Amino acid sequence: MTGTIIKGIGGFYYIKLENGEVVECKARGKFRNNKISPMVGDKVKISVDNKKGVIEDILPRSSMLMRPNVANVTQAFIVFSTKKPDINFYWLDKFVVLCESKELDIVVCVNKIDLAEPSELNKITEYLSLIGYPYCLIGAKENNRIDELKKYINNNVTVVCGPSGVGKSTLTNSLCGYRAMETGDISEKLKRGKHTTRHCELIEVEGGLVVDTPGFSSLDLSEIDKDDVKYFFREFQDYADNCKFRGCNHDREPGCAVKKAVDDGKIARIRYESYLSIVEEVSKKKLYD
Ligand SMILES: Nc1nc2c(ncn2[C@@H]2O[C@H](COP(=O)(O)OP(=O)(O)OP(=O)(O)O)[C@@H](O)[C@H]2O)c(=O)[nH]1
Ligand SMILES: [Mg+2]
Numbered sequence: 001m002t003g004t005i006i007k008g009i010g011g012f013y014y015i016k017l018e019n020g021e022v023v024e025c026k027a028r029g030k031f032r033n034n035k036i037s038p039m040v041g042d043k044v045k046i047s048v049d050n051k052k053g054v055i056e057d058i059l060p061r062s063s064m065l066m067r068p069n070v071a072n073v074t075q076a077f078i079v080f081s082t083k084k085p086d087i088n089f090y091w092l093d094k095f096v097v098l099c100e101s102k103e104l105d106i107v108v109c110v111n112k113i114d115l116a117e118p119s120e121l122n123k124i125t126e127y128l129s130l131i132g133y134p135y136c137l138i139g140a141k142e143n144n145r146i147d148e149l150k151k152y153i154n155n156n157v158t159v160v161c162g163p164s165g166v167g168k169s170t171l172t173n174s175l176c177g178y179r180a181m182e183t184g185d186i187s188e189k190l191k192r193g194k195h196t197t198r199h200c201e202l203i204e205v206e207g208g209l210v211v212d213t214p215g216f217s218s219l220d221l222s223e224i225d226k227d228d229v230k231y232f233f234r235e236f237q238d239y240a241d242n243c244k245f246r247g248c249n250h251d252r253e254p255g256c257a258v259k260k261a262v263d264d265g266k267i268a269r270i271r272y273e274s275y276l277s278i279v280e281e282v283s284k285k286k287l288y289d
């Protein structure tokens with residue numbers, strides 16, 4: 001039988017079979033020796049003997065996220081809130097770069113629209129339409145416009161990521177329709193110095209699977225090569241072919257078509273500035289916040 005690991009707790013794995021049934025399994029000892037261990041999202045072969053399930057084999061992974069450890073993710077909902085905490089475009093760009101480097105489809109979700117004035121929402125949508133990814137403005141707490149976002153679920157494995165306190169768990173709960181994840185007041189979190197979300201589980205939403213993640217307080221882009229960052233700015237690709245030099249990094253090179261597009265107002269200057277800053281950060285190979 002084959003299925004997908006939806007949860008792992010204390011050495012036990014919960015495998016969802018194709019018929020929807022969930023089986024509790026242990027992993028075979030050989031995995032420990034091979035230095036490969038089953039992770040949430042893995043497609044696995046299992047056997048069941050005397051009602052005891054065993055994971056026999058892990059099928060090849062199409063992708064692997066490290067934080068949290070989830071295999072075979074295909075899409076990211078990048079969540080920010082309008083306020084509490086305030087949206088931060090530079091940080092949003094960093095999340096986009098990270099998700100692009102993992103080749104995930106991206107949908108930007110701006111949560112807590114109830115906290116923002118219409119003029120503030122306009123500023124946000126202006127920015128988002130310049131980046132060119134699909135986006136949704138939502139109110140997760142009141143189930144506001146969640147159906148719009150559900151259209152992107154399909155048969156993806158979607159990771160819900162973003163900074164702490166923006167409402168990722170609240171959103172996950174509105175998507176699945178029950179309280180699958182703990183949510184928490186942001187001031188409480190700060191007091192405890194902890195994130196509300198710690199464990200990792202795939203949750204079924206309309207034919208797809210969704211995984212909530214702990215909020216990131218820092219974002220590690222150190223695995224990314226500085227020369228690759230330019231490919232992760234999607235709107236640059238329309239111009240990059242016209243740069244004078246092949247492999248142009250759109251920095252100080254003469255005849256750069258990307259810089260010209262910035263000057264002509266076709267690419268947002270703030271995106272271009274994010275690009276330069278991210279290249280600089282990645283070059284230093286440091287960890288950020
Ligand atoms: N005003 C408003 N508050 C919201 C909305 N969605 C979530 N919240 C609140 O934001 C706070 C944080 O929500 P969580 O869902 O726990 O945030 P999180 O992103 O999962 O946080 P971590 O797990 O720590 O990363 C809670 O107090 C929620 O009630 C919303 O649409 N509007
Ligand atoms: Mg959470």
Ligand SMILES: [Zn+2]
Pocket residue numbers: 240243244248249250251253255256257258259
């Ligand atoms: Zn260039």
